[in-house]
Structure formats: structure tokens, C-alpha cells
Amino acid sequence: MGGRTVVVGGGIGGLAAAIGLRRIGWEVTVVERARVLADVGAGISLQANGIRALDVLGVGEAVRAAARPQYTGGTRAPGGGWLARMDGAVLERELGTPIVGIPRAVLHRLLREALPPECLVTGVEVLSVDCSDPGRVRVPVEERLLDADLVVAADGVSSRLRGQLFPGHPGPVYSGSTVLRAITEHPVPLRTDFELTWGKGAEFGHIAFTDGRAEWHAVLNSPPGTRYSDALAAMRRRFGGWHDPIPALLDATRPDAVLHHDIHELATPLPTFTAGRIALLGDAAHAMTPNLGQGACQALEDAATLAAALATEPTVESALTRYDAARRPRSQSVARAARQAGRMGQQLTHPLAVALRNTGLRLAPSGVTVRAILRHANWAPPSLR
Incomplete structure (x- = not known):
């Protein structure tokens, strides 16, 4: 089965979906509202499930070559004591690939390079689609209508298309936390590949990159909309x-490099990820908190699963039924686990609760951390044939 699809949204999930659909013979147009198609986020960790999805899409090796494996690190207390250590070598033996860290802009570039430039349309926002014909979807792009056999709604946490398809759904809600992040201007001496540090209502973490620079992020309990006149000074x-x-990472950062976003999630799960010939994907379908590092990985799983369903099912309708059955239970389960991880981790503020959590982490056997990661990362991708 082949056809024509319009992917609304040129982020990581949308580009991955476009790559997958082109690999199975579909004609693809990606429509992105930003004029410059580039992900300006800081850094990202990709676990084995995300890497496996990229392998199915044919870009796994390019991403591995640009990423830094995460073999050392873990979770610490603000004074520096270890709460839990991560053994990346054990994870690699279990899963066949390590967790890797990569700048989001590099990952985005590698995905763009896997697509011909002519299939990318930028500077155009899709506010709605016409679903009146059950056999096709019409998508307004600039001053023309594109006829599509399938539309992939990958337009993010504030998805316009999700709002059109599910007008009664409450949409995204504020998680209670805000995140500031940046990439250092120059290399920083680091002893570990990845760390998280948990304090009272706050988390600070870093991801090391191949060139010696690092991404850092700070997650804070905060009223929504809180902003700082000098974000870097506030973090210091x-x-x-x-x-x-931590002080060295902040000192290596330009003030204008700090990004600040409130964290929103779909706390109310969608009843389905499909409607007619439209499939929701990534944050549009299951926006989650970042506490498990699974947001992008779940979007990549979505892309690989959607392509596999369309490659092997006889109709678009049966393929979307299969996609929904495969993706909705898993991604919504991961979203619930991420929310719970935040409540038990960064969001804790009561001194007794923090002390009990830290003691439990210190006393837990080393295999507990490995099993916690395997629970979500050990995913087998479907074949595109």
C-alpha cells in the first residue's frame, strides 16, 4: 500500500514519521509553521528504544556516530553524595546499545538530511484540516489545498489538529514544574557522561557531548509563567x-543561551490516537513530563510503528487501527510513569519525604536502576516489510 501523506509538524517525531513513510513508498509533504526548520532545544538522551526505532528508519548509525554513549553517571544529592549510580555498560549488554547523548539540533539536522528538501514546506501553520470526504483529507497549505490519503498530526503539545479532532478534551495542563536549559559555550571537564541531582523541589542535570561541551538543565517547582530578567544569574x-x-557548567554558559519553558503534559489520556485518516503522533498524542527521558523516544516509536502498520496492512483504516492498538497503551503507560517519577523525584519538597527517598535510593541494590531503565527502554521495533 502506498499513498500521499501530509505530516503537520517538523519536529523530531514529524520528521521521523516522514522518513518512515518515504521508506515504504509513500509520497510525503512535511508542513512546519517555523520559517527555519531546526530544533533549537538544548540536548537529549536517547535510550535503546529510541535508537532501535531510528535503526528501523535507517538513520540509527548516523545518530550513533554523532552522539556520546552514556556509560557513567547517576543521581546525586546537592552535596555531591551518590544516591544511585548508572552502569551504562550493563545496559549496553542487556539492550545491545548504550544510552547516548546528542544535541537536539544535531539530531534534527540528521533527520532533515534523510529527507529531500522539496518535501519540506516551512513558514506555514496548519490550523485545521477538511475531513468531510471519508476517503481523503484536504490540508490547506499556503494558497492551495493538498489532498492526502493520510495526515500525521505531529504538531506538538499544543496541537491545533488534536483540538479540532477532540474538542471536548481538556488539552495540555501545567505539570507544576518549569525547566531552564542550555548548552555550554565551550568544553567543561566532566567525570561522568550523565548526571541528575535532586534537591527540594529542584533538579539539576547534565548530558555530555562528543565535543566536550555539555547540556545542562534545571527543573524547578514554580507557578506557571514565572520568568527571570537574568535567567543565568537566577540559576547561579x-x-x-x-x-x-554544576557551578562550572553555569560559568561556561552565555546568558543569552538559556532557554526557559514551562512543562505541560496531557494528564487526561486521549481515547484514541486516530480519527478517520488522521494519526496523532508524539507530543500531540501523549505529551509527557521529561522525568524518564522518554518523550522523544516515544515519538520515534510512534513513527516506526506507523510506518510498519502502513507497510503491512491492506488499508489505511486497518493500519491506523493497528497503530492505535500498539501505541496508545504503551505511550500512555510511560506518561503515567514519568509523572510518578517526577512526583517522587524532583517535585518532592517535604524534608522527611526527601530524606526517605534518598535513603531508599542509597540502600537499593544496583540492579534496581538497571531494571527501572529496562522497563521502558527494552522495546522491539516492528519490521517495515
Whole structure:
């Protein structure tokens, strides 16, 4: 089965879906509202499930070559003591690939390079689609209508198309946390590939990259919409007394490099990821908190699964039924687990609760951390044939 599809949204999930659909012979147009098609986020960790999805899509090797494996690190307290260590070598033996860290902009570029430039349309926002004909979907793009056999709604947490398809759904809600992040301007000496540090209502973490630079992020309990006149200075005040290398990471950052976003999620699960000939994908379908590092990985799983369903099912309708059955239970389960991880991790503020959590982590056998990661990362991708 082949056909014509319009992918609404040129982020990681949308580009991955476009790559997968082209691999199975579909004609694809990606429509992105931004004029410059580039992900300006900071850094990202990809676990084995995300890497396996990229392998199915044919871009796994390119991503591995640009990424830094995460073999060392774990979770610490603000004074520097270890709460739990991560053994990346064990994870690699179990899963066949390590967790890797990569700048989001690099990952986005590699996905773009896997697509011909002519299939990318930028600077156009799709506000709605015409679903009146059950056999096709019409998508307004600039001053023309594109006829599509399938539309992939990958337009993010604030998806316009999700709002059209599910007008009674409450949509995204504020998680209670806000995140500031940046990539350092120059290399920083680091002893680990990846770390998280948990304090009271706050988390600071870093991801090391191949060129010696690093991404850092700070997650804070905060009222929505809180902003700082000098975000970097605010982070120095909040985290300057925490263990090394946190002060060094902040010192290596330009003030104008700090990004600040409130974290929203779909706390109310969608009843389905499909409607007619439209499939929701990534944050549009299951926006989750970042506490498990699974948001992008789940979007990549969506892309591989959708392509496999369309490659092997006889009709678009049966393929979307299969896609929904495969993706909705798993991604919504991961979203619930991410929310719970945030409540038990970064969002805890009561001193007794924090102390009990830290003691439990210190006393837990080393295999607990490995099993926690395997629970979500050990996913087998479907074949596109």
C-alpha cells in the first residue's frame, strides 16, 4: 500500500514519521509553521528504544556516530553524595546499545538530511484540516489545498489538529514544574557522561557531548509563567552552592543561551490516537513530563510503528487501527510513569519525604536502576516489510 501523506509538524517525531513513510513508498509533504526548520532545544538522551526505532528508519548509525554513549553517571544529592549510580555498560549488554547523548539540533539536522528538501514546506501553520470526504483529507497549505490519503498530526503539545479532532478534551495542563536549559559555550571537564541531582523541589542535570561541551538543565517547582530578567544569574543563585561540576557548567554558559519553558503534559489520556485518516503522533498524542527521558523516544516509536502498520496492512483504516492498538497503551503507560517519577523525584519538597527517598535510593541494590531503565527502554521495533 502506498499513498500521499501530509505530516503537520517538523519536529523530531514529524520528521521521523516522514522518513518512515518515504521508506515504504509513500509520497510525503512535511508542513512546519517555523520559517527555519531546526530544533533549537538544548540536548537529549536517547535510550535503546529510541535508537532501535531510528535503526528501523535507517538513520540509527548516523545518530550513533554523532552522539556520546552514556556509560557513567547517576543521581546525586546537592552535596555531591551518590544516591544511585548508572552502569551504562550493563545496559549496553542487556539492550545491545548504550544510552547516548546528542544535541537536539544535531539530531534534527540528521533527520532533515534523510529527507529531500522539496518535501519540506516551512513558514506555514496548519490550523485545521477538511475531513468531510471519508476517503481523503484536504490540508490547506499556503494558497492551495493538498489532498492526502493520510495526515500525521505531529504538531506538538499544543496541537491545533488534536483540538479540532477532540474538542471536548481538556488539552495540555501545567505539570507544576518549569525547566531552564542550555548548552555550554565551550568544553567543561566532566567525570561522568550523565548526571541528575535532586534537591527540594529542584533538579539539576547534565548530558555530555562528543565535543566536550555539555547540556545542562534545571527543573524547578514554580507557578506557571514565572520568568527571570537574568535567567543565568537566577540559576547561579539557586544552584551555585551545589556540588561540582554544576557551578562550572553555569560559568561556561552565555546568558543569552538559556532557554526557559514551562512543562505541560496531557494528564487526561486521549481515547484514541486516530480519527478517520488522521494519526496523532508524539507530543500531540501523549505529551509527557521529561522525568524518564522518554518523550522523544516515544515519538520515534510512534513513527516506526506507523510506518510498519502502513507497510503491512491492506488499508489505511486497518493500519491506523493497528497503530492505535500498539501505541496508545504503551505511550500512555510511560506518561503515567514519568509523572510518578517526577512526583517522587524532583517535585518532592517535604524534608522527611526527601530524606526517605534518598535513603531508599542509597540502600537499593544496583540492579534496581538497571531494571527501572529496562522497563521502558527494552522495546522491539516492528519490521517495515
